[in-house]
Amino acid sequence: MSTTTAPIPAEVKRHTVGHHFNNAEQEFSAAKLGFWIFLCTEVLMFGGLFVGFIYFRTFLAETFLVAHRTLSIPIGTVNTVVLITSSFTMAMAIRSAMVNKLGQMKMFLWATFLLAGAFMAIKLGIEWPPKFEHGTLPAKFFNAEHAFEAYPFLASVESPHIFYSLYFVMTGMHGIHILIGMGLLLWIIKRAYAGEFYSGFFTPLEIFGLYWHFVDLIWIFLFPLFYLVG
């Protein structure tokens, strides 16, 4: 990893600053301020769900303690590592743009995309199918017969379906954010190939990076709450 900025490649598309901004610095700092504010709204939205979690965890403590054992800690850990690595590759992509190493930048962007895909594949392909089999599903889909067969201890607690409702709503909300991120990332990769990003302009990468780290952070709260502590 070089620390010196390479010269701007010739094929790069030079960025024009918006007509309502005075200069590129103002535009960049406005974009960052705007996105941090948006992240506040995301914190509040997920926050509402976390409050719901805390509320039911308090009133159905035993149910949560017992039901969380049906989640797979190894798979959850693997997914956590995958996501944290993808945050690292995203940060590296931004760094590469800053020093005009555009080939490296594209590689790191693809790595982030693939890791995100791996997260979803592990979740949807490995982690969730057994849940469907065993009927440990949210809300009205909770199949008591199958669930109690697979996990007899579930039969002794109150309202186990609420645990699974919260689990699927919260990790599902998070998963939707990952998918949206993957879509945005593809768009960014397309723009990267079109030569839009270089040391003088990498705002979309910076903004996406903020988003991606946030999504990672949410998972870092979800994982211990659901998988480790219950």
Added chain:
Amino acid sequence: MSTTTATPAPATEMDRWPEKHYWNATKGLKSWLFTVDHKRIGMMYLISILTAFFLGGVFAILVRTELLTPGETIVGAKTYNQLFTLHGAVMVFLFLVPSIPAAIGNFVLPMQLGAKDVAFPKLNLLSLWVYWLGSAFAIYSLFAGAVDTGWTFYTPYSLQTDTAVVSMVFAAFILGFSSILTGLNFIVSIHKLRAPGMTWFRMPLLLWALYATSVIQLLATPVLAITLLLIAAERIFGVGIFDPALGGDPVLYQHFFWFYSHPAVYIMVVPAFGVISELVATFTRRPIFGYRFVALSSLAIAFIGFFVWGHHMFVAGQSEYAGMVFSFLSFFIAIPTAVKIFNWTATLFKGSNWLASPMIYAIIFLVQFTIGGLTGLFLGALSTDVHFHDTYFVVAHFHYVMMGGTVFAFIGGLHYWWPKMTGRMYNEKLAKVAALILAVGFNMTFFTQFILGTRGMPRRYYNYLPEYGFLHGFSSIGSYILAAGFVLIAFYLVQSLISGAKAGANPWGASTLEWKTPSPPPTENFPDTPHVQTGPYVYAEEGLDASRRAA
């Protein structure tokens, strides 16, 4: 008091009707639907929210007509329940929340900052499209069975009724994003795009108000979003979080709902405070008395407003101690609000007071909003609230602040900035007559409802005991007078577009930056970036300028 409306001969180059301005800069429907010009976006918002106001108003007239007599008057119980629900939902989500920020703020804010546009013009356009998308869902739900839950969607009733709850909550969910995007844009614009020399305490008070509102929009709306999603999920999938039959808690729903909806009422009224500051400054030709206190009181209201939601739930089954905390905090909001009223009143002292039509609306606001605010005291006190909760007293209180307050301020602001937005003056005499009609109609309709409330008349009642008949009838007649006033306003505003006098750059003699451009303004607002050297309310000379001395 003067009644003149004619503009004197153009005093400056800027008073001439501009050749190129934001209306004719580009042509065609597409150039409007895909514009990034904040002024065009503001105008499209204006048309949209006025349409929503008309729709909500039609529902209101139907409600009041049904209430002319006990029992069935024009519709059955279920239809009546849908009508009051739709009146509330349309007025709150499609009209009041966007109104001043989206229709007036989008137009005026960049200009008052001395900027060419908001920080994120494309996001601004997106917020308009999202508003239209949300409104489309709301209109769709009207035809898919409507909603009969009240705009508050309390569970478990909202989980069981067979009306189109999911599409209506989805509409509100989408509309929330429009609100968030507007707020985000305003905050970044105020932080980053102030003209050189415009420090925070040199900003016009409308900007302080919009800033405080934007903070509330950003922090409160996401909680509503997730609450509405959970209602939809519960109806479709039976999640079980709010439904007691599935192990959930209906009071938890109320906490989630009011955590947004109480700050939401400040989203609706704080921008109105900003408009009133602008009107009072211009029409007294003085800086607002206690500028810093007025500016910071908007932030104080925004802050305190997040901690009082439980005052909607004193008898909901929450603990007495929760009730105590919420009641105590609720009273604190009265103080920054009172501070504003006192400061506006003090501004009139030795001002050069001009009772032009926008100022008439501001004065009526002061009279009516003060009633609305003071009646909040009865509701903040625990023991009196027990008697008044869910009665017409509450209905009267919130109509006094939301309509007697926000709507009147909005109409005042619409009149004030009308010349800037359209380049035309409206008929001043008709405007004054309309203001009087509105005031009479409004107070007839809603003051009566305080008395209905103290006498125990519950709200959301289709049928009522005969002893309440006279007051209901009186209130309904008032609502027809109110409607007539709005029709008159629509008439002369449209008339002004066709044959109104050309306004010139600054027909009111105002001091903020938007008045230093031609009317209507050019797309780029200011050809050169303005440099600010003073506070916002400094007038060319004390007393009148020549053009108005004759009047």
Added chain:
Amino acid sequence: MPTNDSILFPPQASTYAADVDALYYFIHYVAIFFWVLIVATIFYFLWRYRRGHKEGVGPTHSLPLELTWSIIPLILVIAMFFWGFRGFMVLSRAPGDAEEIHVTAKKWLWNFEYPNGQQAIGELHVEVNKPYKLIMTSEDVIHSFYVPSFRNKMDVLPGRITTFWFEATMTGEHQVFCTEYCGDGHSDMLAKVVVHTPEDYQRWLEESQVEDTTTPLPELGERIFAGKGVCHTCHSTDGSTKVGPTFKGLFGRQEQLADGSTVTVDEEYIRESILQPGAKVVQGFAPTMPTYQGQLTDREVAGLIEYIKTLQ
């Protein structure tokens, strides 16, 4: 209904009502004082300092004024808070010796169950100057029990119990409203608290145990229709459709049932519908009618049938 002494309020019919009204009037006069002060000042300044006056320019700020008009209102509102809080604690906490009555709310009626097991729909009979505590729950959605002349209300929740206590100080009938929107019949979900003197209460107790054998059947039926049966909440007598079918012209009518079969409305059908309402539901109506099994005597059911026959 007792007549009103004041324009604004129903009579004060409970031990805590006077305190609630007193706080109301305190806030009321404070509010009027400030409103008049503000509005008068506004209009005076508007007139005295209208454009063209020669009195010079006013000040732009004043810290002493800001403090004054912040601190004085603050003191006043804190006083309001304490008074309201104190009153609220009285409203919320029943005395230990209060007699308990169980209340069940459901769309759209109030059912009262007395300690002796007796039940009544729509009417709560109590003694004056005696504390009662209502133990309330709902069978479906949130309702709210409100007695304006007592100045108290409390939401009634499904899956939970809430309480409402009172000691009535005035005899007579006191209106009860449901004050949490609960659907089509919300505004008809009424009840009465009937407050008796001790002697009257005893008399009512005896009478309610004794069957009414003298009132002619149709008249008895009409009384029950409008009174304790609360049938009028869901059934009209003028032909209009409410929650349930109209009673006008009901007797002898051919009705199509939800399962497709037809039935002629006779004495047996009406009786069955009162006691087992879910058995033969008319097509187009929801099966929400509660059963009156155990609530009405045979004679009362017969009275209802005879009353319905008169509605042609």
